[in-house]
Amino acid sequence: MADADTAAVAGSPDRKPVAELLPQGERDKLTLRLQQALNTFIDSPRQAVEEADSVFDEVTTHFTNTLTEQRRVLRSGRQGQDTEAQTEELRVALRQYRELTERLLHMAAPTAQ
Template sequence: MSLLAQRDRDRLTLHLQHALGTFVHSPREAVEEADSTFAEATTRVTAALVERRRAIGSTHEGRGTEAETEDLRLALRQYREITVRLLRM
């Protein structure tokens, strides 16, 4: 599962490709566009991770001792999967 929608990934990829393609003629503008693209990508990924954490947490937080073992197992699995993906970056 991707953190960003395909359309967002495609748009950011196009911006980055544009920056790379304009480097020879406008190096400073190319780097500025790449920086802006990176900033937007990190902002969107951070927001997606915060939302993913909220969604996982909602399956067990606030339920106290009523949280079922299966709910906790699933939450732990999801935390593990997303953390492993982050650590592989």
């Protein structure tokens, strides 16, 4: 979809919000923990790596739980409706699937080192 189409979709009044993969407060806490792990590497490398592993585990668990819940909500929203209402709900669901998938694909891109 073109950028103009994406912007139009984002501003649609019927667009349901897609859940944050990780709320800002939680991101801040986990970022701080990761930074602390990095800062302690010189003095305690094993402990630093164990803490980084723990932070990574929490992030992936939260992402998995959030995405599973989003999928459940999207799937349940399209059951038991008449055809006209169902078509509209499917259109909204498709937009949400696209947004979530694009966010995940963006995250999958390699980062500059």
